[in-house]
Amino acid sequence: MALTTATAIDQVAVRTRRPNALARLFDNKLFLIFVCLTPAVGLLAVFLSYPLGLGIWLAFTDTTIGRRGVWIGLENFEYLLSDPLWWNAVFYSVLYTGVATIGKFALGFWLALLLNQHLPFKSMLRAIVLLPWIVPTVLSAIAFWWIYDPQFSIISYLLVDVLGWRETNIDFLGNPWSARFSLIAANIWRGIPFVAISLLAGLQTISPSLYEAAMLDGATPWQRFRHITLPMMMPILAIVMTFSIIFTFSDFQLVYAITRGGPVNSTHLLATLAFQRGIASGELAEGAAIAVSMIPFLVFATLFSYFGLGRRKWQQGSDNE
Amino acid sequence: MSDVVTNQVNAAATKPEMMSWDSKTRRIITIYLPLAVFVFILLFPFYWMALTAFKPNAELLDYKTHNPFWITSPTLDHIKHLLFNTAYPRWLWITMLVAVASTFLSLLASTLAAYAIERLRFKGSPYVGLGIYLAYLVPQSILFIPLATVIVQFGLFDSPLALILVFPTFLVPFCTWLLIGYFKSIPYELEECALVDGATRLQILRKITLPLAVPGLISAGIFSFTLSWNEFIYSLAFIQSSANKTVPVAILTELVSGDVYQWGALMAGSLLGSLPVALFYSLFVDYYVSSLTGAVKE
Incomplete structure (x- = not known):
């Protein structure tokens, strides 16, 4: 009611004071909505929706760089299913996502609980903790590459020369399994800050009166964590985990920077394999098919973490969808 | 604010016979120590990055005679090389x-x-x-x-x-x-x-x-x-x-x-x-x- 009156008065005001046609056009709500949405929607349509559709179409053709392909149906996918390298990449992507997510959330939750205590220099600590998340992944990945160097690794130096626990240097990136876990460790390192800071924000909204009530009833610290902290954190855990899983599963930079899929293709993620086939060797269609094959996994993981962890209303938020 | 309250309640909840010194060590072991380890691990790669950037090659590739955790003669050679070559x-x-x-x-x-x-x-x-x-x-x-x-x-x-x-x-x-x-x-x-x-x-x-x-x-x-x-x-x-x-x-x-x-x-x-x-x-x-x-x- 108030709004319509306001608009009416507004129109009168415009007509009397500003007979300028352009100004009147900008006061037309429909036109204004159109103008406001065009840049964002336009950018997203041209550089996101269209490529997404194009990618799915490419996956069903035999396009290579410099040659327009024709429709070949499911051939690319049939080929992928018979390709041990693709299976290898699927296996490692799932392992990488699974182990790294568990590690990130266990350690990140712990760090969040620690940071939620009354501490001196709390805001400075919080700022320091976020650093690994701020610094370009590739650049910290290069630092990890150097830490994992077969000859001059600082970890090997510690274990062999300082502590004397081992006889020989660890060949972190030289054999498949140690390379796989070295990459997962680097990913966890990079992921902890985001998880910790997001969960810390959730922890801070839990009302202290709940803990007081529980303590009056004689709840142990573990019971307080299990029956208050955890249930109250579920909604935010679900959201943070959804994001984390999507971005870990589709990770590219860390693996590309440290191992480029080696040794003997054991650390290829689907994204690095897609890059190698699609861009480096020019088989656009095959690369697109590999990228498209990530979609079912992503949808499944999203649904799992979104519904599996129970999406409830954010306890203090107003109207989430 | 919330954690102050929880802590006070926490402190009140600890058994009365427990001396304050005891609860202090416990706090150090359960909170400050893990926190220190976290901060150390999260920051170490940056320390290592910075250290390597200023280390002359002779020290960089010789852990036997030089302590790898420190630089004896820092150099700007790497940065100069980067900026000018x-x-x-x-x-x-x-x-x-x-x-x-x-x-x-x-x-x-x-x-x-x-x-x-x-x-x-x-x-x-x-x-x-x-x-x-x-x-x-x-x-x-x-x-x-x-x-x-x-x-x-x-x-x-x-x-x-x-x-x-x-x-x-x-x-x-x-x-x-x-x-x-x-x-x-x-x-x-x-x-x-x-x-x-x-x-x-x-x-x-x-x-x-x-x-x-x-x-x-x-x-x-x-x-x-x-x-x-x-x-x-x-x-x-x-x-x-x-x-x-x-x-x-x-x-x-x-x-x-x-x-x-x-x-x-x-x-x-x-x-x-x-x-x-x-x-x-x-x-x-x-x-x-x-x-x-x-x-x-x-």
């Missing part, structure tokens, strides 16, 4: 240009979009909002192959302009989302008053809503800047000539050559490449944290 300044410039331009573009687009969705409310506005939000969930590694063909079609291949136009695809959803939250917190009555006084919609946006949303704009700007500075896969796929590469890509593809890695130069490059975002971030930590946590809560 490689195209590093050029890469820094390109990265800065791309990050600033794409941040500006995304802020413009997402402010307008957020204003339209939150304030101009129209029939489909929740769906447009949801659509933009879903765009955030599409990972770049699914898009880069078809996007490369689109970039080639537009004749933008190997041009920084391609990156400036493409980066908003992952910046706009986030910024819009953040700004919708900010606009929501500004009382609508202010705008109504202005409407009654005969202000046009554009005047309202410029003179009332935007000034009040400045903290949100700063958060969104910082977030966009760091995200575009860190972007890798698009820059790797769409840029070919050495002169147009961004820092993360250039370090990995131009500085790594042959079998002998110049670790000193690599680490100096990583350190210099991290500094701008780290500085920028340290100036606006609180905005950054609030945008990160605010977005998650939204």
Whole structure:
């Protein structure tokens, strides 16, 4: 009611004071909505929706760089299913996502609980903790590459020369399994800050009166964590985990920077394999098919973490969808 | 505030026979020690990066006679090599240009979009909002192959302009989302008053809503800047000539050559490449944290 009156008065005001046609056009709500949405929607349509559709179409053709392909149906996918390298990449992507997510959330939750205590220099600590998340992944990945160097690794130096626990240097990136876990460790390192800071924000909204009530009833610290902290954190855990899983599963930079899929293709993620086939060797269609094959996994993981962890209303938020 | 209360309650809850010194050691073991280990592990790679960047090669590759955790004779050779013998300044410039331009573009687009969705409310506005939000969930590694063909079609291949136009695809959803939250917190009555006084919609946006949303704009700007500075896969796929590469890509593809890695130069490059975002971030930590946590809560 108030709004319509306001608009009416507004129109009168415009007509009397500003007979300028352009100004009147900008006061037309429909036109204004159109103008406001065009840049964002336009950018997203041209550089996101269209490529997404194009990618799915490419996956069903035999396009290579410099040659327009024709429709070949499911051939690319049939080929992928018979390709041990693709299976290898699927296996490692799932392992990488699974182990790294568990590690990130266990350690990140712990760090969040620690940071939620009354501490001196709390805001400075919080700022320091976020650093690994701020610094370009590739650049910290290069630092990890150097830490994992077969000859001059600082970890090997510690274990062999300082502590004397081992006889020989660890060949972190030289054999498949140690390379796989070295990459997962680097990913966890990079992921902890985001998880910790997001969960810390959730922890801070839990009302202290709940803990007081529980303590009056004689709840142990573990019971307080299990029956208050955890249930109250579920909604935010679900959201943070959804994001984390999507971005870990589709990770590219860390693996590309440290191992480029080696040794003997054991650390290829689907994204690095897609890059190698699609861009480096020019088989656009095959690369697109590999990228498209990530979609079912992503949808499944999203649904799992979104519904599996129970999406409830954010306890203090107003109207989430 | 909340943790003060919990702690007091905590302290009250500990058994009465327990002496204060005891609870202090317990606090050190359960809180400060793990925290110290966390901070050490999270910061060690940066320490190592910085150390390597200033270490002369002789010390770098000889752990027997030099303690690897310290530098006896620091040197600027690696940084000099980087600045004068490689195209590093050029890469820094390109990265800065791309990050600033794409941040500006995304802020413009997402402010307008957020204003339209939150304030101009129209029939489909929740769906447009949801659509933009879903765009955030599409990972770049699914898009880069078809996007490369689109970039080639537009004749933008190997041009920084391609990156400036493409980066908003992952910046706009986030910024819009953040700004919708900010606009929501500004009382609508202010705008109504202005409407009654005969202000046009554009005047309202410029003179009332935007000034009040400045903290949100700063958060969104910082977030966009760091995200575009860190972007890798698009820059790797769409840029070919050495002169147009961004820092993360250039370090990995131009500085790594042959079998002998110049670790000193690599680490100096990583350190210099991290500094701008780290500085920028340290100036606006609180905005950054609030945008990160605010977005998650939204």
